[in-house]
Amino acid sequence: MSTRSTVFPVYPRQQVRLRTRIGNWLLGTNAALVFGFLYLPVLILIIFSFNNTRSVAVFTGFSTQWYSTLAQNVELLDAARNSLLVGLITTIVSTLIGTLTALAMERYRFRLRTTFDANLYLPIVIPEIVMGIALLLFFNQALFPFLQNAFGIRGTTGLHTITISHIAFDIPFVYVIVRARLADFDRSLEEAAADLGADEWQTFKRVTLPLLMPGIIGGALMAFTLSLDDYLITAFTKGIREQTMPLYIYSLVRRGVTPEINALSTALLVGSIGLVGLSLTAQSGGQVYTRGMSLGAGIGLGLFGLISIFTLFSTGALTVVGLVVRLILLTGFLWAGRSYSGYREELAETNPSGRALAWITVFIAAGAAWLSALLLLA
Amino acid sequence: MLNFFRRNKGWQLFGLISPGALWILLFFNLPLLIVLFISFVERGRAGGIKLPPVYTIENYRQLFNACASAFSGPECDSFLYIGIFGHSMRIALVVTFWCIAVGYPLSYFISKQKPIWRDALMILVIIPFWTNFLVRTYALKQVLATEGLLNSFLMGLHLINQPLELLFNEFAVVIGLIYGYLPFAVLPMYASIEKFDHSLMEAAADLGAPPWRAFLRVMLPMTLPGVIAALVLVFVPVVGAFITPDIMGGGKIEMIGTLINRQFGVSRNWPFGSSMSLVLMLMVLIGVIAYFRSSSEETRRAM
Numbered sequence: 001m002s003t004r005s006t007v008f009p010v011y012p013r014q015q016v017r018l019r020t021r022i023g024n025w026l027l028g029t030n031a032a033l034v035f036g037f038l039y040l041p042v043l044i045l046i047i048f049s050f051n052n053t054r055s056v057a058v059f060t061g062f063s064t065q066w067y068s069t070l071a072q073n074v075e076l077l078d079a080a081r082n083s084l085l086v087g088l089i090t091t092i093v094s095t096l097i098g099t100l101t102a103l104a105m106e107r108y109r110f111r112l113r114t115t116f117d118a119n120l121y122l123p124i125v126i127p128e129i130v131m132g133i134a135l136l137l138f139f140n141q142a143l144f145p146f147l148q149n150a151f152g153i154r155g156t157t158g159l160h161t162i163t164i165s166h167i168a169f170d171i172p173f174v175y176v177i178v179r180a181r182l183a184d185f186d187r188s189l190e191e192a193a194a195d196l197g198a199d200e201w202q203t204f205k206r207v208t209l210p211l212l213m214p215g216i217i218g219g220a221l222m223a224f225t226l227s228l229d230d231y232l233i234t235a236f237t238k239g240i241r242e243q244t245m246p247l248y249i250y251s252l253v254r255r256g257v258t259p260e261i262n263a264l265s266t267a268l269l270v271g272s273i274g275l276v277g278l279s280l281t282a283q284s285g286g287q288v289y290t291r292g293m294s295l296g297a298g299i300g301l302g303l304f305g306l307i308s309i310f311t312l313f314s315t316g317a318l319t320v321v322g323l324v325v326r327l328i329l330l331t332g333f334l335w336a337g338r339s340y341s342g343y344r345e346e347l348a349e350t351n352p353s354g355r356a357l358a359w360i361t362v363f364i365a366a367g368a369a370w371l372s373a374l375l376l377l378a
Numbered sequence: 379m380l381n382f383f384r385r386n387k388g389w390q391l392f393g394l395i396s397p398g399a400l401w402i403l404l405f406f407n408l409p410l411l412i413v414l415f416i417s418f419v420e421r422g423r424a425g426g427i428k429l430p431p432v433y434t435i436e437n438y439r440q441l442f443n444a445c446a447s448a449f450s451g452p453e454c455d456s457f458l459y460i461g462i463f464g465h466s467m468r469i470a471l472v473v474t475f476w477c478i479a480v481g482y483p484l485s486y487f488i489s490k491q492k493p494i495w496r497d498a499l500m501i502l503v504i505i506p507f508w509t510n511f512l513v514r515t516y517a518l519k520q521v522l523a524t525e526g527l528l529n530s531f532l533m534g535l536h537l538i539n540q541p542l543e544l545l546f547n548e549f550a551v552v553i554g555l556i557y558g559y560l561p562f563a564v565l566p567m568y569a570s571i572e573k574f575d576h577s578l579m580e581a582a583a584d585l586g587a588p589p590w591r592a593f594l595r596v597m598l599p600m601t602l603p604g605v606i607a608a609l610v611l612v613f614v615p616v617v618g619a620f621i622t623p624d625i626m627g628g629g630k631i632e633m634i635g636t637l638i639n640r641q642f643g644v645s646r647n648w649p650f651g652s653s654m655s656l657v658l659m660l661m662v663l664i665g666v667i668a669y670f671r672s673s674s675e676e677t678r679r680a681m
């Protein structure tokens with residue numbers, strides 16, 4: 001600029017101070033308004049889920065009646081069970097595939113590598129509705145007619161098509177998270193293992209995999225959360241009968257505003273924050289958290305197995321299959337026992353606040369495992 | 379078996395990559411190709427496509443048609459479809475503008491706090507990412523509803539006599555979209571403001587620049603990558619949004635997402651829905667690619 005000031009203007013001190021104060025005040029007000037805007041609706045949502053009348057505007061008294069209506073809502077429980085089933089299968093398959101893909105892309109050089117890498121990011125960036133209709137058209141106009149003509153099989157949409165689609169959009173997310181972990185990986189550790197006489201497979205099992213675990217578990221929990229939360233792609237690939245949680249909630253939310261939806265939303269809010277919190281603590285890298293999660297999950301499953309054996313036995317509702325399933329759940333205790341020694345070793349090396357967080361992850365994991373077992377076996 | 383894999387690098391790679399490649403090619407790339415194919419054929423009478431396929435570019439021409447044949451009645455709205463595209467982009471621009479206008483000062487405010495407060499406030503910005511989008515949209519809906527808290531509050535203060543219709547209009551959709559995507563804008567802008575060396579502002583002041591000029595000539599240019607990232611991260615999902623316009627607009631506000639969805643619902647015009655999806659995808663990809671070309675690896679990593 002030609003008119004650069006050569007004489008330094010001297011502002012009176014008081015004027016500068018006043019200006020800064022006004023500026024700071026404006027910034028603070030803006031921040032308060034934004035956080036109010038982001039959080040007040042959620043806070044109100046939670047508060048009115050405990051209202052004792054149908055109003056979502058006037059709080060007349062505390063009650064948990066809307067939560068108990070939820071627990072008796074058969075349609076909702078079915079939807080929750082379906083969501084859980086789809087989410088679990090999706091998580092297992094997409095974590096496995098995503099991890100393998102990340103290993104291949106990070107460790108090997110080959111033709112079309114960058115193209116394939118870009119292709120893996122595509123499902124993350126394109127609008128969800130485009131992926132939804134693409135899958136709808138694929139199933140109805142390509143795959144089902146093909147199956148009919150080639151094998152005489154009549155294809156239908158349902159939970160399986162939802163699962164296939166969820167895996168397709170979860171693979172890229174797992175891939176990105178695991179690959180980030182791999183990129184930070186210190187390969188000299190693997191070389192050290194090789195120098196000490198481990199073969200490739202041993203090195204992978206004893207060195208690479210444990211170090212990757214935080215990324216893998218983080219990716220898995222992210223995949224699970226995304227699958228549980230997805231509405232749009234699910235809506236385009238669903239069958240006629242089965243619903244999932246988001247589909248059920250969407251149908252309610254479109255119809256209107258009731259405290260039942262508030263209660264359901266609150267439950268979901270707590271669940272997904274818990275899950276993502278677990279995912280992030282896992283990714284933060286401390287082995288103590290991943291060990292703690294496996295400890296917690298083992299305890300949760302084991303306890304559920306133990307207690308349900310007693311309650312079912314006392315009511316005489318225990319079948320042979322039920323007993324076998326619950327005995328398998330009891331092995332959760334063995335699993336927990338195996339994780340516990342490792343967990344304690346890691347815990348001893350963690351600082352106090354990390355230790356508290358580690359115990360919290362144990363409890364959340366135990367609660368999540370318990371709830372899942374309850375929903376799937378009820 | 380294991381020995382074979384151990385010796386042969388090529389087969390190792392094949393074993394690792396084939397499940398992911400197969401799944402993505404079969405359940406992502408192939409479906410997109412089918413969308414491309416269907417966008418070039420005529421529609422069937424009762425939905426689906428006409429068999430055997432009749433090739434046409436009518437589905438793309440229809441976008442620019444003055445008359446909307448797919449809607450009931452022979453209404454001749456002026457450039458209805460392209461108008462909806464333009465309208466969606468305008469809504470997306472308004473939303474992006476507000477997200478940046480409010481998010482930038484917020485990011486600055488957070489970056490000026492003591493470390494412990496900074497972390498706490500950033501967690502507050504991030505938590506919405508963790509919560510179900512549907513639930514958040516509903517949270518806003520129950521506040522704005524006719525029988526909702528905001529109306530009863532305003533009536534309690536005797537500011538209004540009867541409840542306002544706050545939902546099911548463009549205002550509600552815009553507010554809903556800002557509510558949903560504001561955190562997407564704050565994250566990248568915070569990343570670049572946090573790295574900005576504030577002593578440069580003092581240097582500018584010492585050299586005689588008034589605060590506004592120091593901001594315009596020093597701070598804004600240096601934090602521009604974050605602002606551009608915010609622009610892309612908000613504009614791209616908002617322009618193709620479906621859930622927010624559907625819930626907050628109650629079927630009265632049409633955006634590209636709801637228009638596409640309608641073609642697969644009541645309108646049963648799959649080929650036209652396909653062509654619109656591809657145009658939408660192209661728009662989004664152009665934005666993303668332009669962003670990746672313009673930003674350096676370093677700024678993206680910082681996010």
